[in-house]
Amino acid sequence: MAITGWQAARDEALRRIRARDWPPGGRIPDEADLAAEWGVARATVNRALRDLAEAGYLERRRKGGTRVPLTPVRKATFAIPIIRQDIEARGQTPGYRLLSDRSDTVPAALRDRLGDGPMRHVTALHLADGTPYCLEDRWLSPRVAEGIRFDTLSANEWLVGNVTFSEGTLAFHAIAADAPLAQTLGCDPGAALLAVDRETRDQGPITWVRLIYAPGYRMETGL
């Protein structure tokens, strides 16, 4: 078994996992043994197995060794685009219109995540070739982006470049357009819309945002 390079080692390990040479729930040989068997350094095996562990194919613990999970949880990484870039990547011309920007009391549904003080509430419409593309409905912690105006620059774009995205959650769901939403997005009432909620925090809440896309929008990603 001639292995050269950590990627080859990773591929061989993955082959064994899939071939059930290393059965689910079982423990695999330790790094030193694999290094000897494959004729590579232990650091190379380490890199290969660490990579597989990050992808969810293996579970590793100090002293406990490395095992194949009974139910592998596959992990997908996908890029969170800046909306403007997203539009440009489709070959369309981005547009932006600020709808409102004021201090407001946080709705009850968000109060447990954002606290109950007043927060800055920004709504804006993103356009592609002049037609509505995405509605941005954002709550901002007052101390973030203090004094920044979002007339021409979207909060989306400002935040991506200026804030640590150290922690947070992301959620996809579908909502039906009510009358005002339909009017804003220029679609039929009742249309099915993709919504993405994103919460960002870093020792306290930073921002909560819901992006509601025009009908037909697909958010795609490589696996």
Place this chain on the structure above:
Amino acid sequence: MAITGWQAARDEALRRIRARDWPPGGRIPDEADLAAEWGVARATVNRALRDLAEAGYLERRRKGGTRVPLTPVRKATFAIPIIRQDIEARGQTPGYRLLSDRSDTVPAALRDRLGDGPMRHVTALHLADGTPYCLEDRWLSPRVAEGIRFDTLSANEWLVGNVTFSEGTLAFHAIAADAPLAQTLGCDPGAALLAVDRETRDQGPITWVRLIYAPGYRMETGL
């Protein structure tokens, strides 16, 4: 500047990026210089910068050096759940009902991704505490899962454990329930539903699946 460990090196690099010490679009010192400055080995710097590059904070090219992207594209990793586990994690009892399993011609919309030969077409309903949870509409390459019956075991579950997820795409979108879909999922016609399309390929197509979730479903993930 006392740096010990690759994580400290990564943190210091990230601090400089955020503090604009290393401005967007600019090139940062090369690994050897940083290693000397921080008093660590180049391999340690490499690990740190590689990590930041994987997260989207830096762009690295051989010979070209390392630079701070003008518009950082943040990357989120999230786990793709097995439906049954997803339901169990909510404290509900999973159920499964196979609706159809037959060879069929691929619809025109999928033909460019799957080819135009006949493929195995499996539809099934996942239940949570007896109520419809998710409709699975799957096209399978005939050579995959040959002879496997999906009466009691869902294709979703079988594939996660048995197939290389080496390549593929993932897309989220929203669709409105038509009459038959509404009946299957037990919801009102016109309801907004979250749909997830997933295509898996490994030197040729393996499977294409659309999961359509019951109204109100949110797919959540850490960032």
Place this chain on the structure above:
DNA sequence: TGTCGCAATAAGTATATACATATTATCGCC
């Protein structure tokens, strides 16, 4: 002036070695 090829460069990788650290396993003691 343009372009082709070569040299310089910075990241990518491999290796042996050494030590750190989290866990597990074991042994002795009560």
Place this chain on the structure above:
DNA sequence: GGCGATAATATGTATATACTTATTGCGACA
């Protein structure tokens, strides 16, 4: 037999060194 201290162990990390490779940029040549 239970429990706690201790030893054993597999992975995690750091280091110096050496070589590889993609890419850039420069210089020679047409």
